[in-house]
Amino acid sequence: MRVCGCVIALLCSCFVLLAVAQVTNPSEVNALRAVKSSLSDPRKHLKNWNNGDPCKSHWNGVFCNNTVGADGYLHLEELRLLNMNLSGSLAPELGQLSHLLILLLSGNKLSGSLPDELGYLSKLDRLQVDQNYMSGPIPKSFVNLVNVKHLLFDSNNLSGYLPPEFSNLPNLRIIQFDNNNFRGTEIPASYGNISKLVKISLRNCSLQGEIPDFSRIRSLHYLDLSWNQLSGSIPSYRLSPNMTTIDLSDNQLSGSIPESFSDLPSLQKLSLENNLLTGSVPAILWNISFSTRARLKLDLRNNSLSNISGELNPPANVTLRLSAVIVEPRRMGIRKEILAAIITGAVASSVILSTTVMLLITRCLRHRDRPPSRRLSSSKITVKIDGVKAFTFKEMTLATRNFDSSTQLGRGGYGKVYRGILSDDTVVAIKRAEQGSLQGEKEFLTEIELLSRLHHRNLVSLVDIVMKKGSRYEMLVYEFMPNGTLRDWLCVKAKGSLSFGMRLQIALGSAKGILYLHNEAILPYSTETLKPPTYFWTPTLWLK
Structure with missing residues (x-):
């Protein structure tokens, strides 16, 4: 009996331990509750945060590691609260989510400053707070994010300076701080030492000073420093051969265009317009060896360039914009026959373009006059839709009182638009497809894919998609x-x-x-x- 009692007691203890193990760490639960209390959630995206356990009850936007940790608890690894129309401030308790790998807060209306406590998240891989109303400086504590790869703070109202200590982050791949107000700040020269950097985008940040030397970053693909007040000359060092985009437009850069730009076989875009550049335009820029399938766009407009050193004969896959360049025919050596050929080609292109447009219009009119099909073919087209959930056709019927005419807001090329009220009292605009629509099935699916990837405070957000069983995507649901x-x-x-x-x-x-x-x-x-x-x-x- 005594042995049986011991076995039963041992089994009970195991069951108790297992029960305890299958819950989220209490400090992380408290942190999430603090986060929710600091936010305004008009669309009730976080309503299930009031019930159950975050990991076991699958709180919206919360993703956990299903393996129990050494402390006997489950832990949060991802917090994804994108495009939820959330407002308010970020709770400092976010710093208690010590196992967090991904924190995505993009496309909301969050305000206030970035909490210093976010710098405690030493395991963080991605921090994305773009397209909000955050203000104040970037906390110094962020230099402790030794595992972070992506820092996206663009389209906010951040100020202060760019921390030069970011160069000590060994795994940093992306710096994207566009559309902020780092007025009077220079780009730290130390950023040229971030060896794994793939993208640096500091567009429209009120930056001053000179462009650092990024030639030592051999992994760099994308560089956008446009719409600032950068001055001085463009560094002549050869950038990474992996460069696809260089945008230095709308600054106060002076001096000549470096010929080192010509030795970039993967380059697709070079924008230097609206600066104070002088001297010759090196024709070697467009006389480079790259794949015939590749496309290169060169924009050199609105500078003080004097002439072109070499022949003006860019390949067909190069688009060259040279308006406002002072062209001196003698120095360029362009013969009258070449100029005549250029003019003739332009006239011919205009005629061909006009003919093509007329043919397309005629074809569209004929297609519109065809009788609509009596059935909808089942779609074999698939699209990847990020950040968009799907409601049922029945839910949309209830939301619009069976698409009653009194709920109709208007009509577009694809069909009618209705005002709907969802079960959580959220008001939405519902765009419903009609048979015989001017927009085809493939175009509609493409629109879903594109809209799901567009996130900006000045764009109407796509909330949901609706798919009728056995058919294709039928409706788009937007914020009202x-x-x-x-x-x-x-x-x-x-x-x-x-x-x-x-x-x-x-x-x-x-x-x-x-x-x-x-x-x-x-x-x-x-x-x-x-x-x-x-x-x-x-x-x-x-x-x-």
Whole structure:
């Protein structure tokens, strides 16, 4: 009996230990609760944070290691709170998530300063706080993030200086701090020693001083220092042969264009426009040996360049922009026959382009007049959709009262747009496809993929997608803009009520959104259809 009692007691002890082991570390649970209490969550993305255990109950945005740690608890490894419309500040208790590898807070409305305590996360691999309203300096404690590879702080209002100690981070791959206000700050020369750096993007950061020497970083692919107040000459050192993008435009750079740019076989974009560069344009820039499939864009506009040293005969896969360059025919040695050929080619290209456009228009009109198909073919097209969840067709039916006409907001080329109210009382705009739509299935899936990868405070966010069982993607669900379009305010609702400040906000918001779509989005996005009916007002009169 005594032996049986001991065995039973031992088994009970094991079960108790196992039960304890299958819960999240209490300090991490308390840290998450502190994070939630410091945030405003209008869309209730974090509503399940009130119940259960973070790891076992799968709190939204929380990802854990399923292996029990040495302390007998489960631990958080990732916190992904992207594009949730969260506002408020970042709780210093984030520093208690000592096992955290990934912290993604992009595309929200977070404000305040970056907590010093984030520097305690020594295991952190990626820190992404871009596209928020964060202010203040980058904490000095961040130099302790010895395992970090990606630092993305772009599109905030950070100030202060760029920590030169970042050069001591041995694993750093990406520095992306675009669109901040490091006024009067120079780029630390020590950044030229970050040996594993792949991308450095400091666009529009109010930086001054000279460009450091990045030639020792042999892994560098992408360099964007545009829209600053950088001065001095462009370093003549040969950059990494892996370089694909060099953008030094819209600065105050002087001197000549280095010929070392010609020895970059992977280069796809070289932007030097809107500077104070002088001297000759070396034709060797476009007379380089690279794959016929490759494309190279050279933009040298709006400088004080005098002539071209060599022949103006770039290959077909090179786009060269030289407007505002003073061309001296004698010094260039361009014969009249060559100039005539250039003019003739331009005229011929215009004729071909016009003919092609007319053919495309005719084809589209014919396609539109065809009767719609009576069935929807099952799609074999697949897309990778990041950060977007999917609702059911039934949920959308309930949200719009079976797509009642009273909930219809408008109509577009793809179909009707409805106002819907989700089960958590979130109001959304639902774009529903129709048979015979001008937009085909492949185009619709492509739109989903593109929209899921666009995140900016001046762009309307894609919330969900809806797929009807046995068919293709049927609907897109966007955040709802209750104050209507810009056209409504300009033409109907508020004649004469837009102050100068509001009109300035309209111009700035539009410019920031277009700048992102053209230059900062993961994929380039066309803005040719932008017009007042496609701009919307948020509840706080922020333009999107």
